[in-house]
Amino acid sequence: MALSPEESGRLADLLDEHADGLVARWAELVGAGLQGRMSRPELERQTRDLQKGFQQAFANGARDLSDEEATELRAQLGELSSNRARQGFSANETAISMFAFKDAVLGVLGDTSDVQTLRDFVSFSTFVDRAALFTFDSYVRVREALIADQAEQLLELSTPVVKLWEGVVAVPLVGTLDSARAQVVMERLLQTLVDTGSPYAIIDITGVPAVDTQVAQHILKTVVAARLMGADCIISGIRPQIAQTIVALGIEFGDIATKSSLADALRYVLGKKSYRVVTAKRTEH
Amino acid sequence: MSEESRQIPVTTDQDVVRVRQLVRTVAVDAKLSLVDQTKLVTAASELARNTLVYGGGGTVEVSRVRNEIRAGIRIVFADQGPGIADLDLALTDGYTTGGGLGLGLSGARRLVDDFTIDTAPGEGTTISITKWCR
Numbered sequence: 001m002a003l004s005p006e007e008s009g010r011l012a013d014l015l016d017e018h019a020d021g022l023v024a025r026w027a028e029l030v031g032a033g034l035q036g037r038m039s040r041p042e043l044e045r046q047t048r049d050l051q052k053g054f055q056q057a058f059a060n061g062a063r064d065l066s067d068e069e070a071t072e073l074r075a076q077l078g079e080l081s082s083n084r085a086r087q088g089f090s091a092n093e094t095a096i097s098m099f100a101f102k103d104a105v106l107g108v109l110g111d112t113s114d115v116q117t118l119r120d121f122v123s124f125s126t127f128v129d130r131a132a133l134f135t136f137d138s139y140v141r142v143r144e145a146l147i148a149d150q151a152e153q154l155l156e157l158s159t160p161v162v163k164l165w166e167g168v169v170a171v172p173l174v175g176t177l178d179s180a181r182a183q184v185v186m187e188r189l190l191q192t193l194v195d196t197g198s199p200y201a202i203i204d205i206t207g208v209p210a211v212d213t214q215v216a217q218h219i220l221k222t223v224v225a226a227r228l229m230g231a232d233c234i235i236s237g238i239r240p241q242i243a244q245t246i247v248a249l250g251i252e253f254g255d256i257a258t259k260s261s262l263a264d265a266l267r268y269v270l271g272k273k274s275y276r277v278v279t280a281k282r283t284e285h
Numbered sequence: 286m287s288e289e290s291r292q293i294p295v296t297t298d299q300d301v302v303r304v305r306q307l308v309r310t311v312a313v314d315a316k317l318s319l320v321d322q323t324k325l326v327t328a329a330s331e332l333a334r335n336t337l338v339y340g341g342g343g344t345v346e347v348s349r350v351r352n353e354i355r356a357g358i359r360i361v362f363a364d365q366g367p368g369i370a371d372l373d374l375a376l377t378d379g380y381t382t383g384g385g386l387g388l389g390l391s392g393a394r395r396l397v398d399d400f401t402i403d404t405a406p407g408e409g410t411t412i413s414i415t416k417w418c419r
Contacts, residue, residue, distance in 0.1 A: 092349060154371060176302055211387045212330040241323035249331075249392030251376050257402060 002063040003123045012058035017094045018108045023048045025107055029100035033093060050076060052077035054101070054131075063218055065130040074134065078084040081135040094139050096229060098132035116235035159185050161192040168200045169193065170262065170270050172237075174207030186225060193231045200272070201226050206237030216251045223256055232272075234258070295336050295362075304333040304345050311347050315358055317418055325358065325416045328396040328417065330391040332362045332412055338362025338383055340410055350415065357398070357417035361407030366408040372404065 003011070015022065027047045031040060044264075053073040062069035077098075084094040102125050109117060160182060164170045169192050171185055189201060204220060205211065211219075223233040236259040238246075259265040271279060291311075293303055308329040312322040329345070336343040345366030350359045368377045376394065381387035399415035415416040 016293045176305075178298055178302075208361055209309070210326045212327045212334075213388045213392060214330075214334060215384050241320040244320050245323050245396065248395045249327065249394070250388045250395070251386065 003058075003127060005061055005063065006014075006059040006204050007120055007123050008061055008063055010120055012055055013107070014120075015055040016060065019051060019055070022101075022104050022108060023051050025102055026051065029103055030097040033096055033100065034089070037089070038087075046080065048132045050080065050101075051079075061201070065134060067129065071234075073131070076133055077135050082142040084135075085139050085146070087125075091136055091139045091143075095132040095136045096133055098128060143157055144196055153192045155181060155184055156283040159188055161188045163198075164198060165204065165270065167196075167273065168202065168266065169196060169198045170202040170204055172204045172207065172262075175209075177208055177215045177218055179214075179218070181223040182215075182222070184221045185218075189222060190225060190229060192228060193229055193255060199231055200234070200269045201231050202234045202262065202269065204237040204262045204265070205235065205242070206239070206262070208237075208242075211242050211251075213249060213251060216246070220253070220256075233256075234265045234268060236260070236262045287397050290342055290346055292346040294331050294342070294344050296342040298337070301330060301333045303336060304347075307347055308358075311349065311358055312388045312416075315349060315356060315418055317416065319417060321419070324396040325360075325414075328393040328414055328416075329360055332360075332374040335389055335412075336362045336364045336366075336410075340366030343409075355417045357415050359413060359415045361411065361413045363409065363411045368406045368408050368410055369402075369404045370404065394413065395396070 023044060024031065027044045031038070031043050034043070035145055053076040057067075057070040057073040060069035062073070064070070065074065081094050085091075097130070105124065106121065109121060112118070158174060159171070160168055169189070171189050173185065175181075177185075189203075190267045193201060203222065205219070205271050208215060213237070219235065223235070234257045235253065238260055257268065258267075259268060267277060291307060293307065294300060295304060309322060309326050310330075311326050317325065325352055329347075333345055336345065340362075341364065343366070344360065345360045346363075348359050350357050374380055377387075378390050378391050379387040393414065397414040398417050399413070401413045402410065404410040404411075
């Protein structure tokens with residue numbers, strides 16, 4: 001239900017006339033809902049801007065939130081919800097703070113039986129509802145963008161390739177190894193092999209909770225790819241329960257060296273490189 | 286006799302992860318040994334992925350069961366996909382139509398105590414597996 005031009009005109013006048021009272025009351029209502037998580041001056045500044053935004057939109061003759069005249073207001077609402085989303089407020093709190101505007105306006109109108117005033121208020125109320133839904137929408141959009149960013153960061157974070165020794169790199173895998181992560185792991189490992197010129201790579205699966213055929217296939221492919229580049233791969237961190245499961249599943253690692261711990265794998269590689277690990281004899285001075 | 290059961294839909298890769306987590310939680314609650322937990326979780330992972338990849342999505346139901354002697358966990362994977370035409374072939378180690386290792390179905394059968402499969406071409410596939418507490 002869109003506002004009539006007269007209605008938006010009257011609303012603009014109303015908001016203008018009671019500007020200070022409305023802002024104070026609105027900020028008070030919102031402040032009570034946010035329970036001191038936002039400072040009062042900041043809140044008042046925000047509500048003043050918003051109240052001005054609504055007033056401007058009505059004064060320009062906006063009849064609906066999607067109108068061109070309300071572009072400025074929409075931008076304001078979008079910014080408000082993205083700020084709230086980043087500050088950790090819930091979508092509910094963000095929308096409720098919009099609804100509080102209605103209470104503030106109702107307070108200004110007071111007890112009235114004037115039909116026109118009541119009609120105006122109903123139209124205004126619909127407009128605010130739309131605005132609240134709009135903030136809800138933008139809030140969710142911002143949150144989704146945040147989550148997508150974090151998921152990407154997590155993917156990057158969770159697949160480090162570390163240098164263990166001269167010529168030995170290791171990939172400690174933690175968590176679920178799905179196709180996307182397997183791809184990242186493989187790319188990282190192969191690139192690190194080139195960059196460091198390492199002839200040995202250790203893939204440690206201590207942190208992988210379950211090794212099913214898909215995980216095994218991803219690991220096998222990574223090993224084969226590394227071999228094609230001339231590097232030897234060792235799989236370490238095979239716990240007893242994983243070993244038994246792999247046997248029951250019938251997965252064969254062929255001639256790929258496997259070790260139960262990363263330490264064993266490193267010792268094995270050092271042995272191949274003709275290093276010997278011995279306890280140093282301390283000479284007392 | 287079924288004591289409690291939970292059903293989850295499987296329509297994305299994320300759901301396969303969810304199935305794994307649910308099965309692990311139930312397996313820990315049922316006091317399965319660590320090896321049996323891992324075997325059951327792995328079997329569930331294989332079959333849930335089959336439901337998704339070959340069955341085009343379906344449902345997984347995890348329930349605690351009990352017979353005269355023992356308690357256990359039963360998991361039922363159901364889809365309305367194309368079904369399996371040649372079951373013997375599908376259960377052969379190394380046979381795959383999807384580019385995998387060809388060990389999922391046959392391997393899962395070796396990982397659990399009871400394994401029943403109900404399928405016909407064009408009528409979907411229902412697989413029920415049970416692991417008993419030792």
